[in-house]
Amino acid sequence: MEKQDLLHNKRHSLAHVLATAVLELYPEAQLAIGPVIDTGCYYDFDNLTLKESDLPKIEKKMRGILTRGGAVTSWVLPIAEALAKEEVGGSIYKAELIRDLQTAGETEVSYYKIGVFEDLCKGPHVENLSEIAGDSFCLTKLAGAYWRGNEKNKMLTRIYVAAFDNKTDLDAYLNMMVEAEKRDHRKLGKELKLFTVSELVGSGLPMMQPKGMIIRQAIADYLWELHKDKGYDRVWTPHLAKPALYETSGHAAKFGDELFKVQGKEESFFLKPMNCPHHMQIFADNQWSYRDLPIRYFEPATIYRDEKTGQLAGLTRVRAITQDDGHLFCRVDQIETEVSIVVGVIREFYTTMGMLENYWVRLSTRGDDHSKYLGSDEVWSLAENALEKSAKENDLPYRLGPGEAAFYGPKLDFMFKDSIGREWQLATIQCDFNLPERFDLSFVNAKGEKERPVVIHRAISGSLERFMGIIIEHFGGNFPLWLTPVQVKLVAVSETHIAYCQELANRFKRADIRVEVDTSNETVGNKIRKAVNEKVSHMLVIGDKELASSDLQVRDRGSRDTRSISYDDFITELQDKIAKRSLT
């Protein structure tokens, strides 16, 4: 048997062992479902109220069951018989699963018996529980989870198990989690003073500290630089609009709960939850000829969404979101060219960030439930086909994502991996025939008739806040030079060297290098330690030796040694790296 399959079986059997342990300790618990996941397995229970402090005794019970060991046996029951058995036994969740299998055309189902515990299960499992090492797993977390993942259903109690082949693999996994925690953007954001959250300001409303703003602005500037020679125009839109705007667009009906309402003296407004309707009004205030198209608007714009409190998180899920938003108004025959231009920008941006490796693209289409979407079937196939064709022409590694479309149109969603392999949905290109219809947008075609433009919605970084959170973790706080808040730190050995440090700092500043001088009344060792912890790109300790020498002694981030370089060469090196947005 393949090693992977064996691990899968161990995890699967562990889910059953977990269920056995829970039933032994809490006989009234009702079983729902217990599948295998990437890092182990989980089991969902109803009629079970647990605290995290209950997990150790469940874990202990599981080890006891493994120690007793026992062969695993299985058999098959006709589906009607199985259903009757579960219904008589009062297992409502198992009965529901069986009824679904019945509807799907199954005629029989299998059962597995592990020790004394029987469960409906399609298998496969280990042959004997003795195959599972008692120290190869641990219970990691307790969570609520809706039955069948549907919010309308009852919330069950879920216990997660981390499970691997052996203790070494388990420890490696747990260790990786600890490493991931070290680069958590919330932790680094605090340590490096990049951003701040204030309970007084509000939940989901982080603020940029000066050092965080340097990074954010560098990204925003770069994004505009990537667009300015590609026919884009900058626009600006206010942060409020009358409800009628979103009633027209359909956002009010779709996202009503999540729009912030602003009450004026006489009128009420919504804080804008997105920019497309505003941009469409800018487009609409012109008489466009087909010769003018495409029209391309770009605006890094802050929008506001009243997200449910439980889903707010650091910078990655906030209530004030700054999108690097752009809307292209074009003819149908221009879609592919425009998509290609955007794909080019995306590739360039993510190459610079060192994230283009192993990316993939989801062609997000309409799901089966068409009531969730605007517009006719014809228009949707037109849009979906246009995007698929563009994906093929641009050699995008794409897969279909049914049900993942926006309510007004299909999308190409770009999924990138960060430096520790986590995947993020970032850039997006969306093809929209519906909002132009709703806003009655038009241009005059070659025949002198009014024609409806297509709108392509696109974002490269997605949101500046979220993207910042992601690159903080991607770089682990060790930003490439062009993004580093402090590019050069000067450490004065003693008071007598401060004047020279200031003079040197001014020369760096004139060369557009971000420099800081540590003049504090501390030992040199302590000042060096602080500079290292701040993750500055380059550090120069300035004392008598440097005063006497024409060369600089530079200590680069990540190195414990210094190198000797002339002032001019150093400046050239820095300016060159910054201009190229070099990753190293």
Add this chain to the structure above:
RNA sequence: GCCGUUUUAGCUCAGUGGUAGAGCACUUCCAUGGUAAGGAAGGGGUCCCGGGUUCAAGCCCCGGAAACGGCUCCA
């Protein structure tokens, strides 16, 4: 929003119903230093908020907020 956990000094955290603590940071003084923590003194508290129990609450109970781990959602 739902399930679970957490909330004590600027930061990281200890504190077991009986006078509010440590390390780092900060201020002052001494030390004038050479590539990851020099020494001393000092200042700093709405123990998340609101109720309750108790002679007495940071600690126990109830309600709420926020953060975190999940679930759900994500234009």
